[in-house]
Amino acid sequence: MNAPTSIKEFFESGYRQFLPHVSIDCAIFGFHDNQLKVLLLKMKNVEGWCLPGGFIQWAEPANEAAQRILQERTGISQVFLQQYYTFGEPERNKEPNLKDLIDSLNIEPAEDNWLFRRTISIGYYALVEFSKVTPTVDLLSDECCWWDMHELPKLLFDHDLMIGQALQTLRMQLNFHPVGYNLLPEKFTMPELQKLYETILDRPLDRRNFQKKMLSLRILERMDERKSVGPHKSPYYYRFDKNKYDQALQAGILLGF
Amino acid sequence: MNAPTSIKEFFESGYRQFLPHVSIDCAIFGFHDNQLKVLLLKMKNVEGWCLPGGFIQWAEPANEAAQRILQERTGISQVFLQQYYTFGEPERNKEPNLKDLIDSLNIEPAEDNWLFRRTISIGYYALVEFSKVTPTVDLLSDECCWWDMHELPKLLFDHDLMIGQALQTLRMQLNFHPVGYNLLPEKFTMPELQKLYETILDRPLDRRNFQKKMLSLRILERMDERKSVGPHKSPYYYRFDKNKYDQALQAGILLGF
Missing domain, CATH: 1.10.10.10 (Winged helix-like DNA-binding domain superfamily/Winged helix DNA-binding domain)
Known part of the structure; x- marks a missing residue:
C-alpha cells in the first residue's frame, strides 16, 4: 500500500497501513561548526516543534520503520540508528490536542480516531553528517530544520524528555563505541x-x-x-x-x- | 476494571482492559549457589517456556505495568527493573500459533482476535534475590520456576533473543552501576x-x-x-x-x- 497522500486520508484510514498504538520518534543529531544540532519539525498551525516521527507499517520491522522515517526526513540512509528508550506514559500524546491543526485542515475526525488514542513511542537516535542531510517536511509539518542543542525551541508532547534521554545515551555510548566516521572529513x-x-x-x-x-x-x-x-x-x-x-x-x- | 479471571474472558474482552499491539516481557535474573538463574513459565499444553509477560492497562504507564507483572509472578516489588530493548519484528509472536493451547481450553477465538494480532514487546530486566521470590503461574501457564542460564529449556517466540540481549545489557551495566545489594547476605x-x-x-x-x-x-x-x-x-x-x-x-x- 502506498503512503497516505493527504492528511485527510491519513486520519481516516491510516490505521489500515500502520499499526495503531505504537509510533517511532527519532532524535537525529548532527555536528556542524563545532556545535551539536538536532533536527526538528514545526507542526502546521501548532505552536511548537517536534522530533521526526511516524508509524510502523503492518508488515514492517520496527527498526526498518525507523530507518525509513530517517530517510524520508533527511534523504540519507545506512547510518548508525539505535533504539534507546520506549516512552510509555499514558498521557504523553494528549497535549497539545492538535485541535488547531485539525480545524485548519478542514477535516472532522471522530473523537476516537486512531491518531488520538494512546500511543507508545519507540525512541531512536542517530548521529549523521550535517552536510549530507536535506531536511524534508512531512504531511503534518511546514518546516524542518536543524536547531543548536543549546538553543532549542518550545517542544511538543514529551519530546524534550526524548531529546534529553537520547543525548544521555549518546554520551554513554561514547564510552563503548567509536564515533566520528561520517561526521568528520576523510582526513x-x-x-x-x-x-x-x-x-x-x-x-x-x-x-x-x-x-x-x-x-x-x-x-x-x-x-x-x-x-x-x-x-x-x-x-x-x-x-x-x-x-x-x-x-x-x-x-x-x-x-x- | 479487575483483571480477567478466566482465559475465555481474556481472549474475548481483554482488549477492553489492555492496550492492544504492545506487550511487556521481563527477564528476571536471580543469583543462587553461584549460578545465574532466570525465571520462566511453561505455557499450558504448549511445548516450550517463556518469560513472564503481560499487557499494559489503558491508563497505566508502561514502567508500572512492568512492575505489576514482576510482582504478580514473583511476589516482590521495589526492585531494580529496567527497560533494555523493544522487540518489533512483525512475525515475532506468530509461532507457536497456540492452537493446541486454545483447543485444550474449549474456546473458539476468531482469527483476528486481539491476542493474535501483531504485538510489539517492551523488554525489561531485573536482578532479584532468589530466596525472596515465590514463582507464581499466570492464566496461560501451569509451571513457573527458575532455570540455570547454562541449561535453558526450549523457549517460545523470540524469547531466546530476549534473554540474550537482557544478559548482554546486564553485563554492560556492571560497568556503570553497582550490583549486589539484595543479592548477597547483609554481610x-x-x-x-x-x-x-x-x-x-x-x-x-x-x-x-x-x-x-x-x-x-x-x-x-x-x-x-x-x-x-x-x-x-x-x-x-x-x-x-x-x-x-x-x-x-x-x-x-x-x-x-
Missing part, C-alpha cells in the same frame, strides 16, 4: 577529533589522555601529511581504518571519558 | 562479591584488580569481623553503605570490567 587532526567528542560531552577533555585513549583503540591510521595551522603547529592528519572501526563498533571497547 | 566477603560479578560476566576476574575497583566506589564498609574459612584464611566481612550505594546507582560510575 582530520587529533584536535578536530577531540573537538567532536568535547562537543557531544559538552565539556573539555585532557589532550594527552584523549590522544592516548583514541590511539589505544587502533582504529586510526596516521598519515604522512601534516596540517599547517601556524608557524609552530603542524598536527598530523589521521583517517579511520574502516575495517577496524567497524570491528570496534561491533565489539564495544571501553574508553571511559 | 559478605570480598571473594563472595567477586563471585557474583564473575557469575554474571561468566568469566574469572583478577582478585586484586576487582578489590581495587570495588573499594574505589566507596560503597563498601569493612566490618571488624572476619569470616573463618580455613587455618590461614579469614577474610574481612563487608556490607554496603546503602546511601552511597544508591548515590552510585543514580550517578553511574565507570568501572570497566
Whole structure:
C-alpha cells in the first residue's frame, strides 16, 4: 500500500497501513561548526516543534520503520540508528490536542480516531553528517530544520524528555563505541577529533589522555601529511581504518571519558 | 476494571482492559549457589517456556505495568527493573500459533482476535534475590520456576533473543552501576562479591584488580569481623553503605570490567 497522500486520508484510514498504538520518534543529531544540532519539525498551525516521527507499517520491522522515517526526513540512509528508550506514559500524546491543526485542515475526525488514542513511542537516535542531510517536511509539518542543542525551541508532547534521554545515551555510548566516521572529513587532526567528542560531552577533555585513549583503540591510521595551522603547529592528519572501526563498533571497547 | 479471571474472558474482552499491539516481557535474573538463574513459565499444553509477560492497562504507564507483572509472578516489588530493548519484528509472536493451547481450553477465538494480532514487546530486566521470590503461574501457564542460564529449556517466540540481549545489557551495566545489594547476605566477603560479578560476566576476574575497583566506589564498609574459612584464611566481612550505594546507582560510575 502506498503512503497516505493527504492528511485527510491519513486520519481516516491510516490505521489500515500502520499499526495503531505504537509510533517511532527519532532524535537525529548532527555536528556542524563545532556545535551539536538536532533536527526538528514545526507542526502546521501548532505552536511548537517536534522530533521526526511516524508509524510502523503492518508488515514492517520496527527498526526498518525507523530507518525509513530517517530517510524520508533527511534523504540519507545506512547510518548508525539505535533504539534507546520506549516512552510509555499514558498521557504523553494528549497535549497539545492538535485541535488547531485539525480545524485548519478542514477535516472532522471522530473523537476516537486512531491518531488520538494512546500511543507508545519507540525512541531512536542517530548521529549523521550535517552536510549530507536535506531536511524534508512531512504531511503534518511546514518546516524542518536543524536547531543548536543549546538553543532549542518550545517542544511538543514529551519530546524534550526524548531529546534529553537520547543525548544521555549518546554520551554513554561514547564510552563503548567509536564515533566520528561520517561526521568528520576523510582526513582530520587529533584536535578536530577531540573537538567532536568535547562537543557531544559538552565539556573539555585532557589532550594527552584523549590522544592516548583514541590511539589505544587502533582504529586510526596516521598519515604522512601534516596540517599547517601556524608557524609552530603542524598536527598530523589521521583517517579511520574502516575495517577496524567497524570491528570496534561491533565489539564495544571501553574508553571511559 | 479487575483483571480477567478466566482465559475465555481474556481472549474475548481483554482488549477492553489492555492496550492492544504492545506487550511487556521481563527477564528476571536471580543469583543462587553461584549460578545465574532466570525465571520462566511453561505455557499450558504448549511445548516450550517463556518469560513472564503481560499487557499494559489503558491508563497505566508502561514502567508500572512492568512492575505489576514482576510482582504478580514473583511476589516482590521495589526492585531494580529496567527497560533494555523493544522487540518489533512483525512475525515475532506468530509461532507457536497456540492452537493446541486454545483447543485444550474449549474456546473458539476468531482469527483476528486481539491476542493474535501483531504485538510489539517492551523488554525489561531485573536482578532479584532468589530466596525472596515465590514463582507464581499466570492464566496461560501451569509451571513457573527458575532455570540455570547454562541449561535453558526450549523457549517460545523470540524469547531466546530476549534473554540474550537482557544478559548482554546486564553485563554492560556492571560497568556503570553497582550490583549486589539484595543479592548477597547483609554481610559478605570480598571473594563472595567477586563471585557474583564473575557469575554474571561468566568469566574469572583478577582478585586484586576487582578489590581495587570495588573499594574505589566507596560503597563498601569493612566490618571488624572476619569470616573463618580455613587455618590461614579469614577474610574481612563487608556490607554496603546503602546511601552511597544508591548515590552510585543514580550517578553511574565507570568501572570497566
